Amino acid sequence: MSLKANEKNSIESGTFSLTDVVSIADISRKEIEIVLNKAKNLEEMDKKEKSKILENRVVASLFFEPSTRTRLSFETAIQNLGGRVIGFADPGVSSFKKGETLSDTIKMIERYADIIVMRHFIEGAARRAAEISQVPIINGGDGANQHPTQTLLDLYTIKKEFGKIDGITIGLLGDLKYGRTVHSLAYALAKFNDAKIYCISPEQLKMPKEIIEDIKGKVKVIETDDLNKVLPELDVLYATRIQKERFADEKDYNKVKNAFILDAGILKKTKKQFRIMHPLPRVNEIKTELDLTPAALYFEQAANGVPVREALLAMLLGKKKVI
Amino acid sequence: MSEKKIHISPIKNGTAIDHLPVGTSLKILEAINVNDATCTAAMNVESKKMGRKDILFIEGKELNETEMDKIRILGKNGTMNIIKDSKISKKESIDYPNEAKGILTCANEKCITNKEGLITKFSLKKNPLSAKCFYCEKSMDKKEIMNSIKKG
Numbered sequence: 001m002s003l004k005a006n007e008k009n010s011i012e013s014g015t016f017s018l019t020d021v022v023s024i025a026d027i028s029r030k031e032i033e034i035v036l037n038k039a040k041n042l043e044e045m046d047k048k049e050k051s052k053i054l055e056n057r058v059v060a061s062l063f064f065e066p067s068t069r070t071r072l073s074f075e076t077a078i079q080n081l082g083g084r085v086i087g088f089a090d091p092g093v094s095s096f097k098k099g100e101t102l103s104d105t106i107k108m109i110e111r112y113a114d115i116i117v118m119r120h121f122i123e124g125a126a127r128r129a130a131e132i133s134q135v136p137i138i139n140g141g142d143g144a145n146q147h148p149t150q151t152l153l154d155l156y157t158i159k160k161e162f163g164k165i166d167g168i169t170i171g172l173l174g175d176l177k178y179g180r181t182v183h184s185l186a187y188a189l190a191k192f193n194d195a196k197i198y199c200i201s202p203e204q205l206k207m208p209k210e211i212i213e214d215i216k217g218k219v220k221v222i223e224t225d226d227l228n229k230v231l232p233e234l235d236v237l238y239a240t241r242i243q244k245e246r247f248a249d250e251k252d253y254n255k256v257k258n259a260f261i262l263d264a265g266i267l268k269k270t271k272k273q274f275r276i277m278h279p280l281p282r283v284n285e286i287k288t289e290l291d292l293t294p295a296a297l298y299f300e301q302a303a304n305g306v307p308v309r310e311a312l313l314a315m316l317l318g319k320k321k322v323i
Numbered sequence: 324m325s326e327k328k329i330h331i332s333p334i335k336n337g338t339a340i341d342h343l344p345v346g347t348s349l350k351i352l353e354a355i356n357v358n359d360a361t362c363t364a365a366m367n368v369e370s371k372k373m374g375r376k377d378i379l380f381i382e383g384k385e386l387n388e389t390e391m392d393k394i395r396i397l398g399k400n401g402t403m404n405i406i407k408d409s410k411i412s413k414k415e416s417i418d419y420p421n422e423a424k425g426i427l428t429c430a431n432e433k434c435i436t437n438k439e440g441l442i443t444k445f446s447l448k449k450n451p452l453s454a455k456c457f458y459c460e461k462s463m464d465k466k467e468i469m470n471s472i473k474k475g
């Protein structure tokens with residue numbers, strides 16, 4: 001049985017050319033599809049069979065910045081595949097805070113682990129690690145820069161729900177200026193055909209011009225601050241949190257903070273298959289009254305992180321790099 | 324006029340850079356490591372083509388690729404002449420390079436290159452000029468690029 005699983009695994013990973021998952025910018029549409037297919041296979045796979053994929057393997061989980069959600073999702077994926085986890089959840093309790101360079105940490109850990117999952121507050125940390133590590137690196141977030149596994153699980157959620165990503169009409173809502181998640185998702189959707197993106201935000205938190213410039217021509221992008229007007233057209237509304245810290249003046253924050261709160265009333269205007277996504281944690285931007293409606297996709301979205309991360313772990317395994 | 328004649332003397336071995344935008348000759352001298360090379364800058368010289376221009380001569384030093392890339396960023400539209408034994412051995416119309424390695428400092432203070440003193444790598448786009456950091460993926464515009472060129 002295990003041989004069969006490994007064999008299947010090696011065939012399917014053959015076409016996944018990346019040795020590290022650092023940035024969504026590195027991943028082509030075809031490779032995204034390979035990841036999503038693999039995730040689907042793993043979801044359908046017998047648990048026992050699945051638990052042999054990382055048998056006798058060690059995955060390092062290095063969280064230089066705490067993120068309980070992302071860490072638990074990764075560690076669940078590792079455990080489901082039968083792997084063992086080493087690492088730390090918070091650098092405050094380890095010696096890594098004491099001035100050791102990232103390079104030194106990686107050069108040490110790569111000798112213990114088959115794959116390194118890392119989250120770091122320094123931007124570019126994962127790229128640096130990938131450059132020097134002989135074992136694959138999976139970026140679990142590097143500051144405000146990249147969080148590719150979030151984007152892949154977002155895409156997986158859309159694919160699972162709608163059967164495809166091409167032609168999707170999605171509203172990105174809330175803080176589009178600083179929101180790393182929506183930036184990456186917009187770039188990823190630009191790799192697909194005929195996606196339509198409504199950027200719905202207050203004036204102060206609009207999608208950066210460079211990003212609009214980069215993706216227009218590949219997707220339709222429409223900027224608006226009127227959610228109600230676009231609601232009937234949307235397949236997906238991707239909500240994000242508006243953070244108080246983003247506003248220089250509290251008055252400005254108070255003006256917009258309640259403008260984009262979603263309640264059950266919105267469902268009167270939406271399509272039947274309309275779905276709400278959110279990277280979580282939410283504060284008050286989605287009222288709990290929506291949680292039990294068919295539109296609420298956000299908890300399932302979070303759960304989809306596990307098969308997507310399993311897929312990446314399975315496909316990167318054994319991809320030792322020659323440096 | 325007589326002064327100009329004294330300073331702009333042909334060089335035997337080195338680099339002559341002509342048609343530089345006014346003010347760039349000093350910036351180039353700041354950006355490269357001149358050591359004990361003899362450098363002569365003619366500034367704000369009349370030019371048929373440009374109105375006014377700078378000319379820079381660097382005698383007795385072979386520029387390395389990093390230094391040439393700095394000149395390619397600073398001296399766009401100029402002409403770089405490599406001179407060996409009083410003859411032009413290579414002539415290059417100066418244009419932005421596609422990549423810049425170890426030349427620019429990333430403007431993102433949260434970037435790992437600034438935190439750990441790494442050699443920076445940028446990919447450049449022209450029209451308009453921008454440079455994207457290989458590590459943190461942030462882009463710098465022309466003004467930021469010109470301000471971030473490392474000193475020689």
Ligand SMILES: [Zn+2]
Binds near residue numbers: 430
């Ligand atoms: Zn950078």
